[in-house]
Amino acid sequence: MPGKSEKYTTVDFIAEAVQCSVCGGKLQIQKSKNRQITTIKSGAIQAREVRKVCCVNPSHPVEVSSELAQLVPRGQRYGYDLIVCVGLARYIHRMQRSEIQESLWHQDGVQLSAGSISELCDRFLLFLESLHIANSPALRIALQDGYPLHIDATCEYGKGGLFVCIDGRHGWVLNAARITTENEAELHPVIEKSCELFGDPVSVMRDLGKAGGLAVQPLRKRGVVDLICHFHFLGAIGKKLFDTDYGTLRSSLKKSRTCGELRTLLRDLRNNTISEVYSGKYGSGVMREDLHSLILYLLEGKKGKDAPYPFSLPHFDTCRRYLEAEILIEKWLPEPRSRVEQTVLKKVGSILSSVEKDDRLRAIMFELEKRLTAFNELRDILRLSDDELPSVYSSKTDNASNSQRMGIPCEAVALLEKIKKKTTDYHNDIRCRVAQQKKKNIALARSTPEKIILTYLDRYGNRLFGHPVKMDTDGRIIFVAERTNNIPEHFFGREKRKIRRRVGRAHLGRDLEEQPAQAALVANLNSQEYVKIVCGSLDRLPDAFAALNVNYNSPLVRSNKDTILQQRICALLDDKK
Secondary structure (H helix, E strand, O other): OOOOOOOOEEEEEEOOOOEOOOOOOEEEEEEEEEEEEEEOOOEEEEEEEEEEEEOOOOOOOOEOOHHHHHHOOOOOOEOHHHHHHHHHHHHOOOOOHHHHHHHHHHHHOOOOOHHHHHHHHHHHHHHHHHHHHHOHHHHHHHOOOOOEEEEEEEEOOOOOEEEEEEEOOOOOEEEEEEEOOOOHHHHHHHHHHHHHHHOOOOEEEEOOOHHHHHHOHHHHHOOOEEEEOHHHHHHHHHHHHHHHHHHHHHHHHHHHOHHHHHHHHHHHHHHOEEOOEEEEOOEEEEOOHHHHHHHHHHHHOOOOOOOOOOOOOHHHHHHHHHHOHHHHHHHHOOOOOOHHHHHHHHHHHHHHHHHHOOHHHHHHHHHHHHHHHHHHHHHHHHOOOHHHOHHHOOOOOOOOOOOOOOOOHHHHHHHHHHHHHHHHHHHHHHHHHHHHHHHOOOOOOOOOHHHHHHHHHHHHHHHOOOOOEEEOOOOOEEEEOOOOOHHHHHHHHHHHHHHHHHHOOOOOHHHHHHOOHHHHHHHHHHOHHHHHHHOOOHHHHHHHHHHHOOOOOOOOOOOOOOHHHHHHHHHHHHHHO
16 A cells, blocks of 8 residues: 555546436536545545536535445445455454455555454444345345244353344344343343344244243244253253262362372373383383273273263263273283282272272262263153254354254154154153152152253243244145254354454453454355345445445444443543543
C-alpha cells in the first residue's frame, strides 16, 4: 500500500443517473469527493466520486455513483471483496491474522495491519448477520416442510457464553446470542426470534436444564413437541448414581500416591534396561519386557480415548486393575522369574498394598460396581454406544448440512420404536423392583440405583419419545428428528477447534468470551444449499453484501456480562471531569 508521501492512482466514479429520482428533472454536478479505497480487484486507489444534484430542487437526494457503492461501503475505506476475503480466511479457513496479512500481500498486493484485519472481520460478521436476516423469508420457504429445533448453550468458567438455535434437518444456525448465564430471561427471546424469522419448528430438542424447559414452554403451548436428549438424560442419571462414590474413590487414589510411585518405578526400569538386561537399584539381571508392559497397563490400561464421564469411569477402571494385579502377574509373568524380577514385583506389591488393604476403598468399588451395572442396563436399552457420544464424534468435514446421524430414516423410526417399547417395559420393571424393596422394608441411608433411575424416568420419560416423522407424497419416510442433542454439541466442538487454530492457544476462556455471536452464522456458509439461497455462491457474496445497502462505521461490540457496568463506569468517570 502506498505510504503517506506516495500518490494513489486516481479513478473517477461519476454518478450514473441522468435525471432526478424524485421529480425526473435535469441533474447538474454538485461536487466531487476524493476517497482512498482498497479492494482486491483494484488495490489501493484514489476514488474521485462526482456527485449530481437536481437542478429544479436542490433539496432532493444527491445522486452518487452506484459503481463505487458496489465496490466499497459508504464512508469506509475497504471494499466488499476485501471484507469477504478476510472474513472467509479468518472464519472458514481458520487463518491467523499474520497468515492473512502474508497471503494478501503475496497474492493480491494488499497490505493490511493486524488491527485492520480485526475490523474487517467484525464488518464481515455484521454484514453476514444482515444477509441472514434479509434472506429469512427465502430460508423459511426451504424449511416449510418442518424442521426440528436444537437448542444448547456453552459457557466457560463463568465468563458468559453462547446460545444457539440450530435447524436439525439442514444443520443451519438459525439464531445465536451471547448470554451471561443460562437462564430463561435470556434464552426465551432468542428462541422466539428464531420462530419469528423461520416459523415454529415441529419439535425442540434440548438438555435437562430448567432454563431451557421454561424457555420453550410457549412452544409447547403452541403444539410443538418438547423432546429431551437421550444422551443428556442418561448422563444426568449416571452423575446422580456415581458422583458421591466416584469422587471419594478419586480422592483416595490421589492420596495413596500409587500412580506416582508406579510411574517412578517404570521410569527407573526403562532407563536402566538394555536388551532385556536390567542393572540398577533393584539389582542386576534379565528382565522380561512384559514386566514393563504390566506396570504400564496398571497405570493406563488399554490405550484409547475414554468416553466422557459418566459414560466411562477411568479411576474406577484404574482401581480395578490395581486389585487384579496378582492375577495379571501370574498370567503375564509366569515362573520361573529372575531375582531382579522378583525384587521389582515385590516393589509393585508394596506400592499396591495401600489400595489392596483399604477395606473402605473395596466397599466403594463394590457399590460402584452395582451402580455401574444398573447404568449399563439402561444404557443398553437406550442403545447409546460410544460412537453416538459427542466427545468421540469426529467429522471428516465441517459441512454441517449432513446433520442426520441416525442412518436411513425408515430404519431410524423402527429403532426408535424398539427403544421406546424396551424403555416402557424397563420403566414398569423398575417400578416393580422399587415396590418390592419397599415391601421388604429396605431402609438405606442412600437411594438405591433403581429408585434413582425410576425418579428420572417418571420425571422425563414422557419427553424421551414422540419424534416427528416427515414423509413424501408416496408415504416414504424421508426424515425423522434426532434422539440426541449432538448437533449443537458437535457444532461447539468444531467451533472451539477453529478458534484454537486461529488464535494458537489451548485455553480459550478469554477468546470464547470475546467471540461475537454472529461468528456462529459463518458455519452456514459450509452448506451449499444455504449459500445458494442467500447469495448464489461464495464468489457472489461481496455483491450480496453491497445489495444490503447497510452502513457500519464502528467495529462489532463484543458483549460480556460486565459490558453494561463498564459503560456505566465510563459515564460516571466522564461526569466527574
